[in-house]
Amino acid sequence: MPRLTAIYRIRSDAAGIEARARGLAVEQSVEMPVEAIDDATVLAEIVGRVDDVRALGQGVFEVRIGLAVATTGAEPGQLLNMLFGNSSIQDDVVLHDVELPADLARGFGGPNHGLAGLRRRCGADGRAMTCSALKPQGLSAGDLALLARRMAEGGIDFVKDDHGLADQGYSPFAERVRAVTGALAEVARATGRRTCYVPSLSGDLDAMRRQVALAREFGVDAVLIQPMVAGVANFHALVRASPDMAFMAHPAMAGAARIAPPLLLGRLFRMLGADATVFPNFGGRFGYSPETCRALAEAARMAYHGLGPSVPVPAGGMTTERVAGMLDFYGRDVMLLVGGALLSARERLAEHAAAFVRQVAGHGYGQIA
Amino acid sequence: MPRLTAIYRIRSDAAGIEARARGLAVEQSVEMPVEAIDDATVLAEIVGRVDDVRALGQGVFEVRIGLAVATTGAEPGQLLNMLFGNSSIQDDVVLHDVELPADLARGFGGPNHGLAGLRRRCGADGRAMTCSALKPQGLSAGDLALLARRMAEGGIDFVKDDHGLADQGYSPFAERVRAVTGALAEVARATGRRTCYVPSLSGDLDAMRRQVALAREFGVDAVLIQPMVAGVANFHALVRASPDMAFMAHPAMAGAARIAPPLLLGRLFRMLGADATVFPNFGGRFGYSPETCRALAEAARMAYHGLGPSVPVPAGGMTTERVAGMLDFYGRDVMLLVGGALLSARERLAEHAAAFVRQVAGHGYGQIA
Numbered sequence: 001m002p003r004l005t006a007i008y009r010i011r012s013d014a015a016g017i018e019a020r021a022r023g024l025a026v027e028q029s030v031e032m033p034v035e036a037i038d039d040a041t042v043l044a045e046i047v048g049r050v051d052d053v054r055a056l057g058q059g060v061f062e063v064r065i066g067l068a069v070a071t072t073g074a075e076p077g078q079l080l081n082m083l084f085g086n087s088s089i090q091d092d093v094v095l096h097d098v099e100l101p102a103d104l105a106r107g108f109g110g111p112n113h114g115l116a117g118l119r120r121r122c123g124a125d126g127r128a129m130t131c132s133a134l135k136p137q138g139l140s141a142g143d144l145a146l147l148a149r150r151m152a153e154g155g156i157d158f159v160k161d162d163h164g165l166a167d168q169g170y171s172p173f174a175e176r177v178r179a180v181t182g183a184l185a186e187v188a189r190a191t192g193r194r195t196c197y198v199p200s201l202s203g204d205l206d207a208m209r210r211q212v213a214l215a216r217e218f219g220v221d222a223v224l225i226q227p228m229v230a231g232v233a234n235f236h237a238l239v240r241a242s243p244d245m246a247f248m249a250h251p252a253m254a255g256a257a258r259i260a261p262p263l264l265l266g267r268l269f270r271m272l273g274a275d276a277t278v279f280p281n282f283g284g285r286f287g288y289s290p291e292t293c294r295a296l297a298e299a300a301r302m303a304y305h306g307l308g309p310s311v312p313v314p315a316g317g318m319t320t321e322r323v324a325g326m327l328d329f330y331g332r333d334v335m336l337l338v339g340g341a342l343l344s345a346r347e348r349l350a351e352h353a354a355a356f357v358r359q360v361a362g363h364g365y366g367q368i369a
Numbered sequence: 370m371p372r373l374t375a376i377y378r379i380r381s382d383a384a385g386i387e388a389r390a391r392g393l394a395v396e397q398s399v400e401m402p403v404e405a406i407d408d409a410t411v412l413a414e415i416v417g418r419v420d421d422v423r424a425l426g427q428g429v430f431e432v433r434i435g436l437a438v439a440t441t442g443a444e445p446g447q448l449l450n451m452l453f454g455n456s457s458i459q460d461d462v463v464l465h466d467v468e469l470p471a472d473l474a475r476g477f478g479g480p481n482h483g484l485a486g487l488r489r490r491c492g493a494d495g496r497a498m499t500c501s502a503l504k505p506q507g508l509s510a511g512d513l514a515l516l517a518r519r520m521a522e523g524g525i526d527f528v529k530d531d532h533g534l535a536d537q538g539y540s541p542f543a544e545r546v547r548a549v550t551g552a553l554a555e556v557a558r559a560t561g562r563r564t565c566y567v568p569s570l571s572g573d574l575d576a577m578r579r580q581v582a583l584a585r586e587f588g589v590d591a592v593l594i595q596p597m598v599a600g601v602a603n604f605h606a607l608v609r610a611s612p613d614m615a616f617m618a619h620p621a622m623a624g625a626a627r628i629a630p631p632l633l634l635g636r637l638f639r640m641l642g643a644d645a646t647v648f649p650n651f652g653g654r655f656g657y658s659p660e661t662c663r664a665l666a667e668a669a670r671m672a673y674h675g676l677g678p679s680v681p682v683p684a685g686g687m688t689t690e691r692v693a694g695m696l697d698f699y700g701r702d703v704m705l706l707v708g709g710a711l712l713s714a715r716e717r718l719a720e721h722a723a724a725f726v727r728q729v730a731g732h733g734y735g736q737i738a
């Protein structure tokens with residue numbers, strides 16, 4: 001029976017780790033006393049198997065557990081459930097990585113557009129892409145559209161909603177999409193350059209479907225979604241049902257999951273169809289290390305069971321001063337998201353956006369760190 | 370403008386806490402440099418407000434932040450997003466509690482059946498309810514039905530699916546519901562006592578809807594759901610669209626969220642419609658303390674903006690030896706879930722289930738701890 005390998009990191013002492021690893025294997029599979037199981041197939045195939053235990057030092061052990069693919073099937077929520085559902089409640093363990101059979105991973109489909117598709121959308125051949133965010137929430141659709149217009153005049157490739165923008169009374173989704181797409185179309189007519197609007201989806205699957213359909217009517221071909229709030233199965237269902245839409249994944253509620261960011265935001269979101277994945281860059285408002293960010297970007301882009309690459313989008317308090325360093329660190333296959341720092345330019349927003357765009361376009365690229 | 374109060378606990382030194390609290394208030398509201406905001410209404414109403422900072426000792430501070438209800442609306446996912454979306458990525462902070470305006474909380478509706486409704490379903494007047502779980506996954510629908518039959522013969526009130534049971538090939542949802550309900554109906558005819566089957570939902574909203582509809586055809590009137598895997602908005606949509614169904618919430622993926630369990634599993638799941646909420650009891654396989662469990666049970670049952678009480682379901686490695694203590698600890702308004710320990714009785718399952726049921730029925734109840 002085909003198996004996947006879940007890789008956990010557990011805090012434990014050497015004396016207790018073997019038993020703890022076995023306990024984890026049971027918790028994430030049959031979740032009952034093994035000695036009470038008669039069924040030979042269940043004992044042989046379904047009960048989680050501890051394949052390896054390795055000391056990493058400082059009282060941390062890496063444990064590899066084999067789980068039957070039959071227990072997850074190709075259902076994203078059930079995959080998450082089998083990988084970390086109950087163990088998420090045990091705070092001595094982190095889900096570090098997972099190795100999936102190629103056909104299982106490929107079955108999820110991955111990004112419909114990914115790196116190449118997003119580049120095509122904005123003609124960013126051979127260079128990094130630029131992105132900014134519409135905020136603060138509380139502004140009217142018209143005011144947000146004005147910001148979008150300035151960003152577009154500056155030549156930004158993608159203008160996304162702040163993930164806090166939902167369907168609030170002060171800026172309903174439909175009104176916002178109409179206003180922002182209208183403003184961007186005018187700029188495009190004047191400059192001949194297209195800026196893509198990426199509105200943020202919210203609500204249950206039905207509501208998100210309606211939002212996708214409405215956005216489509218206004219020519220929108222990319223949306224922002226929060227997979228850990230929407231539910232990974234709903235995220236995946238939307239992606240598969242919307243082959244024309246590019247999906248940018250936002251890490252809201254993902255950070256707390258004690259699942260290694262490169263796995264969750266990089267590999268899993270990509271596997272489920274994220275064309276781009278937003279994550280907090282090191283040195284910003286969040287605690288990720290350069291190593292974590294590099295691993296995340298690699299998980300999003302590296303060859304993986306034939307699935308298309310997803311675009312890493314480092315963000316979270318980035319400024320134009322950091323652009324050169326980020327491009328040297330991440331290389332060309334990246335989308336740089338600078339939000340608040342551009343908005344701080346206020347009436348000179350278009351100008352600062354243009355400077356940001358020039359910086360990215362003209363970057364020489366040092367040797368990639 | 371009406372506000373809700375998000376209560377966080379932050380690790381910090383005294384010198385840094387004021388700035389950290391302000392940063393958190395901005396992160397969870399406008400998420401941009403406040404000095405770059407011109408709009409007077411946004412500054413006055415939308416920007417998060419630090420209402421109080423209190424030292425709790427050991428380098429932990431409690432911070433109360435006021436957020437405009439207009440930013441969340443009555444949308445469960447957006448509420449979660451505004452309460453903890455980005456902060457979830459900052460590991461110095463825990464979402465400890467939230468105070469909502471009565472009309473916002475009431476608007477979510479809460480449990481359709483709750484404590485009284487579940488008691489009615491199984492005629493458990495004035496006593497605690499009993500529950501057991503069908504596992505291990507890997508068994509066929511027929512074998513699971515056999516276990517359900519024995520549990521019903523023992524007089525268990527609720528027989529739930531292990532949350533690992535989804536729609537796997539070895540026991541498809543439809544086949545399982547048919548087999549288990551058939552077995553329980555036979556026992557009911559023989560004993561005149563009804564045991565309620567609680568099958569586990571999985572997949573995206575459409576799949577869960579189909580499962581609810583199918584279960585309904587077989588007379589099922591209670592289902593198990595994992596709100597943090599399904600997405601809270603989808604959970605809520607299902608509850609509101611299925612007034613005949615009782616919903617038992619499972620904590621899968623919830624434990625890792627760094628949201629205080631009494632808030633997430635107790636208050637929020639209840640507010641969104643959980644009729645019963647399963648959580649790991651102290652002294653089992655998980656790390657919750659008695660204080661956390663008591664607070665969780667109270668959050669599920671206490672008067673809260675006129676919403677019906679939800680039933681606390683302590684679980685996670687419980688044994689019949691612990692029944693008396695749990696009843697003294699939680700009182701009558703509880704459902705006791707004993708799974709693996711009963712299954713360990715194998716062919717004497719019905720007998721052990723009956724003993725469990727007698728224990729609960731005959732318990733004297735000491736003074737509630």
